[in-house]
Amino acid sequence: MWMRLPTPEFRHGKGPGNRRALRALVAKKPPGLLAYVGGEPVGWVALAPREEYARLESSRVLSPVSGERVWSAPCFFVDRAHRGSGLCSALLEAAARFASEHGALAIEGYPQINRAARQPAAFVWTGFESTFRRAGFSEIARRSPTRPILRRDLGGRRARAAGSANRRPRSRG
Numbered sequence: 001m002w003m004r005l006p007t008p009e010f011r012h013g014k015g016p017g018n019r020r021a022l023r024a025l026v027a028k029k030p031p032g033l034l035a036y037v038g039g040e041p042v043g044w045v046a047l048a049p050r051e052e053y054a055r056l057e058s059s060r061v062l063s064p065v066s067g068e069r070v071w072s073a074p075c076f077f078v079d080r081a082h083r084g085s086g087l088c089s090a091l092l093e094a095a096a097r098f099a100s101e102h103g104a105l106a107i108e109g110y111p112q113i114n115r116a117a118r119q120p121a122a123f124v125w126t127g128f129e130s131t132f133r134r135a136g137f138s139e140i141a142r143r144s145p146t147r148p149i150l151r152r153d154l155g156g157r158r159a160r161a162a163g164s165a166n167r168r169p170r171s172r173g
Contacts, residue, residue: 001013003053003168004021007055010121035094037082037087042082044076045075045092046072046073046074046076046078047099049070050070056062062147062149065149065151068102069106071099071104072135073107073108075124076091083088087132088127093135095131105155107151108140109137109149109151110136110150112127113146114128132150137150138150138151
C-alpha cells in the first residue's frame with residue numbers, strides 16, 4: 001500500500017489499517033501478479049494503471065512523464081530461494097502482457113541502478129535497471145542518478161490483436 005497511498009494515509013493506517021486496505025483492494029481487483037513454482041507462490045509484481053499509485057504523483061524523482069494509458073510495475077518480491085533464477089524477468093514479461101491485455105499502451109518501472117556490490121533485498125524491491133532493459137524498456141527520464149524511469153511501448157490495438165492470436169497457454173509451474 002506504500003505506493004498507493006499518500007504519505008499521511010499510509011502512516012495513519014500503518015499495520016492493521018494498511019492490511020485491511022490491501023484486502024479490500026484484492027477483493028475488488030488483483031493489485032498485481034503472483035509467480036508459482038511447484039504450486040507454491042514464490043514471487044510477486046505490483047501492477048496497475050499508473051494513476052492508482054498516489055506516491056508517484058507526489059514524488060519529485062518519480063513523478064509521471066506524459067503518456068496515455070500507462071501502467072506501472074513499481075514493486076517486486078522474489079523468495080530468497082528463487083532470486084537470480086530469472087523469476088523477476090518472467091514477472092516483468094507477465095506484467096507487460098497483462099497490462100496490454102487490459103488496454104495499456106505502455107508500462108513503466110522505477111528500478112534501482114545495478115551496482116558492482118550485491119545489494120540487500122530490502123533495497124531492490126523496485127527491481128534492477130538491467131532486468132528492465134533486457135525486457136525492452138528504455139529510459140524516458142532520470143531525475144536522480146540512481147532512479148531512472150523506464151518505459152516499454154506495448155503497441156496499439158493491432159499489435160495487441162496480433163500478440164493475442166499467437167499467445168501460448170500459461171503454465172503455473
